[in-house]
Amino acid sequence: MEPLSSNLIQWYSANSRDLPWRINKDPYRVWISEIMLQQTRVEAVKGYFARFLSRFPDVASLAMSSEDEVIKYWEGLGYYSRARNLHKCAKAIVSEYGGVFPASKEELLKLPGIGEYTASAIASICYGDKQVAVDGNLYRVFARLNAREKTLLDTKERETCMRYFQNWMENADPGIINQALMDLGELVCLPGGVPHCLQCPFVNECKAHKVGKELFYPAKKPKKEKKSEPLIVFLMQFDGKYVLSKRPDSGLLASLYEFPNVEGTSLEGAKKALEERGIKIKQTKFVGNAIHIFTHKKWDMAYYRAQVSEIDSDSFVLASKEELRSKYAIPSAFAFGLKAIS
Numbered sequence: 517m518e519p520l521s522s523n524l525i526q527w528y529s530a531n532s533r534d535l536p537w538r539i540n541k542d543p544y545r546v547w548i549s550e551i552m553l554q555q556t557r558v559e560a561v562k563g564y565f566a567r568f569l570s571r572f573p574d575v576a577s578l579a580m581s582s583e584d585e586v587i588k589y590w591e592g593l594g595y596y597s598r599a600r601n602l603h604k605c606a607k608a609i610v611s612e613y614g615g616v617f618p619a620s621k622e623e624l625l626k627l628p629g630i631g632e633y634t635a636s637a638i639a640s641i642c643y644g645d646k647q648v649a650v651d652g653n654l655y656r657v658f659a660r661l662n663a664r665e666k667t668l669l670d671t672k673e674r675e676t677c678m679r680y681f682q683n684w685m686e687n688a689d690p691g692i693i694n695q696a697l698m699d700l701g702e703l704v705c706l707p708g709g710v711p712h713c714l715q716c717p718f719v720n721e722c723k724a725h726k727v728g729k730e731l732f733y734p735a736k737k738p739k740k741e742k743k744s745e746p747l748i749v750f751l752m753q754f755d756g757k758y759v760l761s762k763r764p765d766s767g768l769l770a771s772l773y774e775f776p777n778v779e780g781t782s783l784e785g786a787k788k789a790l791e792e793r794g795i796k797i798k799q800t801k802f803v804g805n806a807i808h809i810f811t812h813k814k815w816d817m818a819y820y821r822a823q824v825s826e827i828d829s830d831s832f833v834l835a836s837k838e839e840l841r842s843k844y845a846i847p848s849a850f851a852f853g854l855k856a857i858s
């Protein structure tokens with residue numbers, strides 16, 4: 517066995533995290549956790565994972581549910597295309613694979629929402645396949661250990677990293693190697709801040725540590741300027757219920773519910789645009805401004821309370837206060853509005 521691999525396994529046996537999705541090698545649990553963990557911290561995922569699993573304990577129950585319900589259980593985690601793909605994927609596993617997860621990375625990659633990282637994680641952890649799950653954590657360990665100045669955006673570099681750790685999987689459990697590297701990247705070789713090198717199993721071999729340049733590796737990804745989009749958002753009631761609209765079924769925050777809003781800064785323009793969509797507004801009152809930042813852009817929102825004189829109820833949803841909480845998935849981008857009416 518590669519000596520560093522053996523150091524890593526020893527470290528992991530003493531320091532591995534006790535995580536609810538690690539109680540067995542059930543690919544369903546591993547899959548749900550890996551999808552939830554994309555863009556979300558472990559501590560935040562734990563509660564969502566427990567709630568999701570209690571409602572959808574297996575792939576069949578997930579496949580049989582409605583997309584709206586799956587999204588509701590995802591509410592707050594963000595990046596909702598993950599929830600829609602989970603649902604599609606569960607249906608595909610039931611209809612095409614008889615409800616049993618495929619074991620090979622190649623087959624897993626054919627499923628909706630399962631990319632390189634997730635397929636490698638499932639194949640290695642659940643089926644012992646020698647697949648390296650390369651993400652930012654794992655690459656950071658690789659880059660520091662070997663003083664590599666590139667970023668994960670470099671495809672060749674990603675392959676080099678993959679081959680490097682694949683060697684560590686010879687005569688070792690590939691799932692343990694991946695999970696140990698995930699834990700080491702999160703607990704010791706920290707992303708922001710000084711890594712805890714003295715607790716690291718590679719302290720004597722790490723090239724970055726030898727020259728005291730741990731934070732220099734890996735190279736930083738170039739930051740893109742976020743485009744700002746102004747939005748006017750209306751908080752409206754009709755017949756004692758709140759007015760919501762459903763977003764289009766593709767694109768940003770697809771199929772989620774929102775307070776009716778219009779792009780731009782002109783209140784009069786926004787009222788006109790809403791009238792064309794079927795709502796006539798009598799009076800408005802400014803409530804406040806809010807910002808929501810996405811990965812690629814930000815919304816600059818101006819909120820108004822509005823009195824409705826006419827509404828085409830086929831184009832909008834009327835929801836009671838209780839239904840806003842329990843029935844309709846409203847993304848956190850509209851948290852300011854939800855707070856304003858609570």
Ligand code: SF4
Nearest residue numbers: 660705711713716722
């Ligand atoms: S010695 Fe320090 S920098 Fe190097 S891999 Fe370990 S924690 Fe990271």
